[in-house]
């Protein structure tokens with residue numbers, strides 16, 4: 001039985017495991033949590049606000065994206081960017 005609860009910030013429905021209660025006692029999904037907190041310090045640090053927004057937007061289009069997947073996605077994007085840079089340098 002998966003009880004669905006709506007996120008008070010974005011209004012989308014998620015499984016409870018995907019939601020957190022924030023200080024005001026409101027439900028907050030992982031995406032909004034990241035958006036609000038700007039990512040916890042021990043987590044993914046080297047990420048620009050613009051990139052984060054982009055990721056959140058992408059995540060919003062595919063709601064059941066877990067934080068783990070998000071991290072993997074970011075890592076992959078970073079690697080791709082890095083290899084693109086390396087290619088340019090080798091020219």
Ligand SMILES: [Zn+2]
Pocket residue numbers: 007008009010011012028029030031032033
């Ligand atoms: Zn939300």
